[in-house]
Amino acid sequence: MRSRTEIMMQIIFWASGIAIILFLVGILFTLLSNSLPALSEVGLLNFFRPGLWRPGAFGEPTYSINNFIIGTFMVTVGALAFAVPLGVAAAAYLSEIASPWERELFKPIVEVLAGIPSVVLGFIGLVILAPILANLFNIPSGINALNGAILVGIMALPTIITLAEDAITAVPKEYRHASLALGGTRWQTIWKVTVPAAFSGITAAAMLGMGRAIGETMTVLMVTGNMIARPSSFLDSTRTLSANIAIDIGDVVSNSVHFHALFFVGLVLFVITFIVNLLADILIQRKPEVNK
Amino acid sequence: MKQKRWLALFGAALLVLALLVTGCGQSEAPMETETEEETGAEEAPEAASIMIAGSDSEVNLVTRLAEEYMIVNPHVAIAVTGGGSGVGISSLIDGGIDIANSSRPMKEAEEADLKEKQGQDTHAVRFAVDGVAVVVNKDNPVAELTVDQIGAIYRGEIANWSEVGGEDLAITLYGRQSTSGTYVFFMEKVVQADYSPEMRNLAGTSDIVEAVTNDLGGIGYAAIGYATKDGIKAVLVAADEASEAFDPTILENVTSGDYPLTRPLYQFVIGKPSGAILDFLLYEVSEAGQQLVLNEGFYPITNADVDFNKKALQ
Numbered sequence: 305m306r307s308r309t310e311i312m313m314q315i316i317f318w319a320s321g322i323a324i325i326l327f328l329v330g331i332l333f334t335l336l337s338n339s340l341p342a343l344s345e346v347g348l349l350n351f352f353r354p355g356l357w358r359p360g361a362f363g364e365p366t367y368s369i370n371n372f373i374i375g376t377f378m379v380t381v382g383a384l385a386f387a388v389p390l391g392v393a394a395a396a397y398l399s400e401i402a403s404p405w406e407r408e409l410f411k412p413i414v415e416v417l418a419g420i421p422s423v424v425l426g427f428i429g430l431v432i433l434a435p436i437l438a439n440l441f442n443i444p445s446g447i448n449a450l451n452g453a454i455l456v457g458i459m460a461l462p463t464i465i466t467l468a469e470d471a472i473t474a475v476p477k478e479y480r481h482a483s484l485a486l487g488g489t490r491w492q493t494i495w496k497v498t499v500p501a502a503f504s505g506i507t508a509a510a511m512l513g514m515g516r517a518i519g520e521t522m523t524v525l526m527v528t529g530n531m532i533a534r535p536s537s538f539l540d541s542t543r544t545l546s547a548n549i550a551i552d553i554g555d556v557v558s559n560s561v562h563f564h565a566l567f568f569v570g571l572v573l574f575v576i577t578f579i580v581n582l583l584a585d586i587l588i589q590r591k592p593e594v595n596k
Numbered sequence: 597m598k599q600k601r602w603l604a605l606f607g608a609a610l611l612v613l614a615l616l617v618t619g620c621g622q623s624e625a626p627m628e629t630e631t632e633e634e635t636g637a638e639e640a641p642e643a644a645s646i647m648i649a650g651s652d653s654e655v656n657l658v659t660r661l662a663e664e665y666m667i668v669n670p671h672v673a674i675a676v677t678g679g680g681s682g683v684g685i686s687s688l689i690d691g692g693i694d695i696a697n698s699s700r701p702m703k704e705a706e707e708a709d710l711k712e713k714q715g716q717d718t719h720a721v722r723f724a725v726d727g728v729a730v731v732v733n734k735d736n737p738v739a740e741l742t743v744d745q746i747g748a749i750y751r752g753e754i755a756n757w758s759e760v761g762g763e764d765l766a767i768t769l770y771g772r773q774s775t776s777g778t779y780v781f782f783m784e785k786v787v788q789a790d791y792s793p794e795m796r797n798l799a800g801t802s803d804i805v806e807a808v809t810n811d812l813g814g815i816g817y818a819a820i821g822y823a824t825k826d827g828i829k830a831v832l833v834a835a836d837e838a839s840e841a842f843d844p845t846i847l848e849n850v851t852s853g854d855y856p857l858t859r860p861l862y863q864f865v866i867g868k869p870s871g872a873i874l875d876f877l878l879y880e881v882s883e884a885g886q887q888l889v890l891n892e893g894f895y896p897i898t899n900a901d902v903d904f905n906k907k908a909l910q
Contacts, residue, residue: 360774362789430803435810444768445811447796526799530773533793541796551797554683554775557705 335571342367342564351568357532357548359562367565369572371534375449375542376576379524380517382453382538383460387517388510390457391464392499395509398465399472400494418462426526429455434527443539445529450538452528456520460513467512471505472498504587511584515577521546545573644872645673650684650697651777652800653726653819654861657892658697661723664888665879672872681777688864689713694873696864699726699777716867719908722860723880725895728778728785729823729830729844730857731805733812738762740832740841743786743856749815750782752792757813769795770804770816781859782817820844821893833857850895860901861894869908881905 346367355368394414398407429451437446475498483493499506521544529541530551543551549566556563648658655678662674676697679687684696689710702710702718710718730746732738738760741749748754749767758764769792772779778801783791798804804816809827816828823830823845832841835856842849842856849855869877879885886896897905 356793358790430806434807438810444766444813445796445807447798447807526803529796529798531794531796541794543797551773551775554680554686554773556682556686557703557709558686558689560705 332574335567335574338564338567339571340564341559342561342568345561346565351565351572354534357543359552359556359565365562367561369545369548369569371532372543372545372548372569373572375528375535376518376544376546376573378449378535378538378542379452379456379528379544380514382450383457383517384510384514385457386454387457387460387464387513391461391509391513392468392506394461394465395468395472395506396494396499399469400498401490414462414465417458420459422459422520422522423526425455425459426523429523429527437539441539445541447527447529447541448539449528449535449542452524452542452544453538455523455527456517459520459523460517463516464509464513467509468502468506471502471509474505475501508584508587511580511587515580515584518577518580519546519573521550525550545569545576549573642872643671643673645675646695646873646876647693648674648676648695648697648863649679649687649693651681651699651861652678653699653778654697654724657724657861657889657894658863660892661880661885661888662876664884665876669872669875672876674876680775681780682775685864688718688866691866694865695877698862698864699859700780701862702864710866714866718864718866719868721863721865721869721877721881721905721908722897722901723863723877723885723905724861724889725850725897725901726859726861727820727844727850727855727895728782728817728857728859729820730833731808731816731818731823731828731830733808733814734827734829735812736762736829738831740834742834742837742841744836746833747786747788750787750791750795751789752794765813768807768811768814770798770807770811770814771795772801772804772817773797773799778817778819782857785857785859820850847895853898858895860897860904865908874909877909881909 351367351369352373353368354370355366357366357368357372359365359367398410402410430447433451433454434446437448437451438444479497479501480493483497484490488496524544525547528543528547530543530547531541532543535542549569552562552566556566646662648662655676659676662676666672666674681696681698681700684693684698685702685706687693688696689706691714702720707718710716730741736757738757741760745754745760749760750769750771752769754760755767756764757767771782771791774780774797796807798807801818801822804818805822805825805828808814808816809825820830830844832843833856834841840854842854844850844855844857850858863877863880865873865877880889881897881902889896
């Protein structure tokens with residue numbers, strides 16, 4: 305009897321594992337097969353040449369996603385620029401300094417932060433953060449790349465804190481004891497020993513946070529202004545790849561070039577996220593080396 | 597134990613409430629049918645349901661019309677949702693809904709697509725008139741613009757308020773996204789070219805109002821109903837330099853056609869409408885329907901619109 309249940313379970317688990325792979329392959333296949341008509345019509349290079357995304361232009365439609373890649377890059381890098389230092393510092397505090405009850409209080413709060421719907425953050429960005437930014441930098445409008453970067457950074461924080469804390473906690477006790485025994489202060493121990501020892505884990509945390517940031521749509525859609533021109537700075541409006549899909553998908557005529565071009569944008573987004581997650585995975589795999 | 601008793605009590609209360617509600621519903625329904633029979637104008641009405649989706653500018657108005665219609669015709673259930681004109685039209689093409697609300701005419705490609713998928717031509721009804729207001733920050737001294745000036749501003753040719761008689765201040769353009777009927781209407785009627793790539797594409801009308809409220813140099817466009825919000829003002833618009841500028845917030849200016857930025861609101865159906873759908877469309881363009889249109893902040897259809905509707909409704 306037991307062996308039969310075991311075999312059943314084995315099959316079920318195997319099927320679940322295979323299903324995940326099938327989903328991924330299915331998504332990739334859908335994206336690829338639906339992008340092909342756009343690729344043959346527009347040409348691969350024309351997607352990446354400097355220009356504008358104007359599928360519904362008065363004249364000849366153009367499909368350059370050049371500016372959107374720049375926009376996605378700006379929002380992502382801007383988000384990580386403040387989320388990584390903040391997240392790592394919070395993680396170091398949680399694992400090295402905080403007393404048990406502080407940890408008990410803090411960790412659920414981080415999880416609540418992860419649960420805030422992105423549309424709520426977007427609304428906060430639009431109504432509260434935008435006027436603050438406009439006043440701070442003396443610009444006409446706070447609906448810009450910086451606003452998006454800040455909000456996306458907040459969204460990436462829980463991922464970064466949780467993973468970085470795991471990485472720091474995993475650093476063997478002996479490292480800390482050795483440092484303290486040599487007369488290092490607590491600060492020196494954290495900053496010079498523990499955090500560097502957890503470096504690959506922390507980088508992986510940052511990469512996964514980045515994966516979250518690249519694909520984030522709703523918040524960015526609401527606060528970055530979504531202009532199609534190339535942004536001149538972080539204080540300028542911009543449009544990201546994911547926002548572009550969300551904006552256009554509602555009114556596209558199915559099976560038109562525009563429709564397939566949107567699938568291509570999705571494919572580009574998929575490839576970027578895939579690479580980032582793959583790199584993060586490789587870094588996580590490398591973690592045991594640190595512990596030698 | 598105590599908890600359990602409370603739970604039982606709560607359950608019982610819910611049950612009683614449910615019975616009461618269904619009881620009321622049942623006692624009401626026969627009365628309605630009786631009145632129908634008394635009038636005796638139509639044969640026994642068949643239960644019908646109508647799904648409507650599309651333009652966000654129309655969703656509140658059509659919901660109100662549907663509510664009023666359902667009071668008189670309780671056998672018809674009408675569900676109205678938004679999503680944008682483009683969303684409504686593509687849902688109609690896919691056959692998911694019965695009526696598509698749209699604040700723009702259907703594109704040729706969409707008509708062809710619908711014919712191919714549904715095997716029938718689409719029919720259109722104009723049931724109300726909407727005006728688009730051009731809004732600026734309430735502290736902006738500019739009060740009047742011509743359609744040409746607004747077009748040049750949105751094409752990016754005029755980038756500073758001083759060029760249209762205002763302060764030396766850069767103009768920030770706010771507009772909707774391509775799913776919006778207002779976006780398309782404004783592009784075709786005013787911009788008559790591509791929008792400036794510098795334009796911010798915001799998700800909804802209230803986002804535009806919010807942005808212009810916070811931006812002294814901002815300009816945006818919105819349905820007239822939104823133009824009276826605090827923090828913004830509607831500029832008076834003249835058809836050209838020679839003509840007078842009109843205030844869109846004054847009803848007569850819009851109904852007389854003097855205010856240049858008006859548009860008919862459409863509903864599209866698959867094939868020639870019949871049955872409950874036809875009945876609902878006829879109610880919308882009836883006197884009672886048009887009065888409701890006016891009460892909701894939109895404008896009644898003109899004689900030209902009545903002629904336009906003949907193809908679908910006669």
